Amino acid sequence: MADQPQQPPAQGAAQPAGPQAAWPPPAERALLGKPIQRLDGPDKAAGRAKYTYDILRPGMLYGRLLDSPHPHARVRSIDLSAAQKLPGVRAVLALKDPAQPETARVRYQGEEVAAVAATTEELAEDAIRLIRVDYEVLPHLATVEEAMRPEAPRVFEKGNVTEPQERADGGDVEAALKSSAHVIEGLYSTQVQTHTSLETHGGLCEWNGDQLTAWVSTQAVHGTREGTARALGIPQSNVRVITQYMGGGFGSKLGGDIQVVICARLAKMANAPVKLMLDRKEEHLVTGNRPSAHARLRAGVDAQGTLTAIDAETWGTGGAGQGAFFPVPYQVYVFPVRRQRHRDVYINAGPQRAFRAPGHPQSCFVTEIVMDELADRLGMDPLELRLRNLPPEADNAQWARYFKMGAERIGWSRRHATGDTAPGPIKRGLGCAANRWGGGGSRRTRGLCEILPDGGVVTRVGTQDIGTGTRTLVAIVTAETMGLPIEAVAAEIGDSNHPYAPGSGGSVTAPSVSSIVRIAAEHARRELFARVAPALGADPSSLVARDGRVYVGGDPSTGMTWKEACKRLGTEPISAPAEWQQGLSSVGTSGVQFADVEVDVETGIARVKKIVCVQDCGMIVDRLTAESQCQGGIIMGLGFALFEHRILDRNTGQMVNPNMEWYLVPGMSDVPEIDLTLVDQPERGVVGIGEPPVISTAAAIGNAVANAIGVRVRSLPITPETVLTALGSARPGGTR
C-alpha cells in the first residue's frame, strides 16, 4: 500500500517523446473489455504451474523454523548442538541472541527463534525438535479488554495503548446530538481476520558467489529485492527475485519477509539452495491479519431523515504492531458534525498487515449498521435514508444510481419492516451497504515493449500475477495495440530484473500496468511504423496495425502482414521503454451490495441466499477476470461476516484455531447466488477493483440479518451463538 496513486508529476520529470498515449475508441477494440480467458489457466488447471512452493533445485535443502510457543518471553539460552550433530542437517541458526536484551525478547506466539536446513523436510523437523530453548515466560496480554485495564502489566515499552488520535469536524458534536430528533448509542465491533493465503509465505534462495536468486511467494518482486538486500546488507543489484506463480497474498505479501531473509542466510551457511515455506500454523500466527475494530458511538438524525452528527470512541488491535485505525463514519454518508477519538491497543499476537481494503470493511460495517438503526428509529426505509444523505454525485461517487439498480435486482420492494413476522423458525431479511476505494495508477510504473524482427512481441513489466489476471492483462493490452491475437504476444512479468512496477496492493496494479503497457506498446508500434512507412509510401502517422496487418488507415489492401512489416527491422529489434503518462487510468470507485439472508431463529444459523453487487470498474480490461475478482471479494466478505475469527486463548495467549478446520473460510456450499453488475465506464480509463468488492458484504449481511430476526447483532462474525444471544436478550419494540 506504499504507493500513493496519481501524484502530480515531479518537477523536471522527463516526458517521453511522441504523442500522448490513449485507449482506442470503444468501437475499435478487438480485445479490451471482452471476456478473455487467462493465459496461465491451462498451466494452473493441469498442475504444471510451478509456484515457489513447487520449485525443486539440484541439491536443494529444506528449511524449517523453531517458533516461540509463548506469546511473551525472554530467551535465556538456545542450545543448537544436538541439532547440529544430526546427520543430514546442513545449517542451524539462532535467531534470538540471549546476550542482547532487546533481540532476546519474544512478543507473540510464533515469533522466529531458530532455523535449520536439512536434506529432507522430515529431518529438518527432527532437527527443530532437538533445539533446546530456555524461555523466561513473561506476563502477556491476549485481549484488548485486558490490555486496556489500568492495572494491566505494561508489556510494551510505549505502553499498551497508544495516545489517542482525535479528529473533529463540522462544529459542536454534543450540541448537534442534543438537537437531533433521534440518537442511537451502541458498541460495535469486528474481529481479527487472518489472510489465510493458500500458499504460505516463504522462498527458495540460491547463491551463486555473492549473487542471490530468490524465488518468493510475494506480491512485490521489487519490494522483496529491496527488503531482502537491506536485511542481508548486500547490494540490491546482487539480488534477483522471481515470482511466476503465487498462491494468494491479499495484502500480506508486500515484501521484505523475514522468512526469505532467514532462508538466504541458511543457504549461505549451507552453501546450497534452501527452500523455506511456513506451515499452516505459522501462516496464521505471524504473517499478518486484519486488525480488530471496536467503536462506542452515538449518532443522530433529524425528524426528516437528515443525518446530524456522529461521535465515536474507537479502538482496535493489530497485535504487537500498530495500524488498527479505521475511520468512523465510513466516508460515504454525510454526517455534518463528526468526532472520532482512536487508540491502538497492543496485545501479544502477530502484527497486523495490509489486508484487502485495509480499514474499510470495519468502517463500513460500523457505519452501515448505524444507518439501518437510525432508519428504524425514524420508521423510514433504510434505502431512503441512505439516498437522502449522500454526497454530490461524481464519476467515482454514484451511489444513488447504484443503490437504485441494486434495489431493483434484489427486489427491495418486497422488503418487510425490521423483524420477519412470517410463521416458523426461518426468517428472511434484506440489507444493503455502500463502498468506496481509491485504486489509481502509480506514476512510478515502468515497462518495456520489444518488437522482434521475426514478428514476435514481448512486453516486460516487473509486476506479478497474484491471481488477479495481471499476466493476461499485459498480453491483452499489448495485443490490442499491435492488432494481433493474444497468443501472438508474450507477457514477461514476475521478475525483479524487469522494469519497476509497484507491489500488487491497493488496487493499483491494473491501472498502473495497463497504462504503462499501452504507453510502451504505442512507442514500439510508432517506431515500427516509422520503419515501414517508406515502403508503403505513406506517412507513418497514417498507418494502423489491425487484424495482423499494417496498412494505411481505412484501406487494408495497401499494407502488408505484421510479419512482413517486422522483417523490415533487419537484425535489430525495437526496444521501447515507457515513462508514465497520466490519462489512461483514474482514481476512485463506488459500489453497493445487497444481501438476502435466511436465519433460523432456533439454531441461530444465518445463510446468505443472494448477494447483489453493483460495482464501478472504470474501463474494464478483461471482463471475465474482472467478474471473478468481484465474486472473490464478495466470498471473502462472506467469510468475514459469518465465519472467520482468530481466537486467542485468554489464559495462554495462544491461538486456538491456527488451522483450516477451526479457522473457517467459506466453502462451496456457503456460497450464495451472486448477481453482478459491473458498470463499465470506458471514458474513465482503468481503475483497480481488487479491494472494493470485499468491503460491503459483511455490512449488507449484518443489516439483512437484523431485518430478518428483528434484533441487531452489532459484532462480527455473526455466528449461531451471537444470533441466539441477541435473540435471547431481545426486548420487544424493535432493534436495540
Next chain:
Amino acid sequence: MASRDKDEPGVSRRSFLQTVGAGGVAAGVLGPASAGAQDARAAGPGAVPVQLNINGRVHRLELEPRVTLLDALRTRLEMTGAKRVCDRGSCGACTVLVDGRTAYSCSMLAIEAQGKQIRTVESLTQGTVLHPVQQAFCDRDGLMCGFCTPGFVVSAAALLERTPKPTAAEARAALDGNICRCGTYVRVLEAALNTGGRRG
C-alpha cells in the same frame, strides 16, 4: 456418491489407525519376537522400500514410513500438482484418486498407498491436451491464483467419472471438501456442470 469421500476426510487417517490397531493385535497373537521381525521391515524407523503405482507406472522408492503420500509425490517424484495447504485433511488442495476415490494425500502415508492405484492431476492431461474438466475450468475462469485448482480439478473429474450429469447439489457436495481462498466457487461449479460444453 462422490461426496461421501469428502465428507469423510479422515478416511485415510482412519484406515491408518486401523492398520496400526491391527498391527497391535497381530503382535499380541504372534508374540513379540515374530512381530518385531515384521515391524523392522514394515515400520522403520529408517527408510523402507516402498512401491507406488502412480498414474499407471510403478515407482520404487526408499522412504521413511512417516512420509506422506503427498510428500512422496511432491518431493521424491517431483509431481507438484497436488499442494500442501492445511496439512490435515480439511482443504482438499492435496486431493488425489486412490482406487478411484478422492483422498487427501496429506493425510495418507506413502506406505499405506502401496498396492493401490493412485492417480494425480498430472494423469488427466494427454500431452498438451487438457482433460475436459481442466478445459472447462479455463473456459469458465474457475481459477484465480490457481493454488487450489489441481485439487478441485481432481475432485471434479472424480465426480464426473461417477456421475456424468451431476445436479448442482451433487456437484456442490462433491466439491465441498476443497477450499479456495480467492473465491472461485461460482466459476468452479459452472465448470463442473458444463464440462465438455454440456449445459448443466
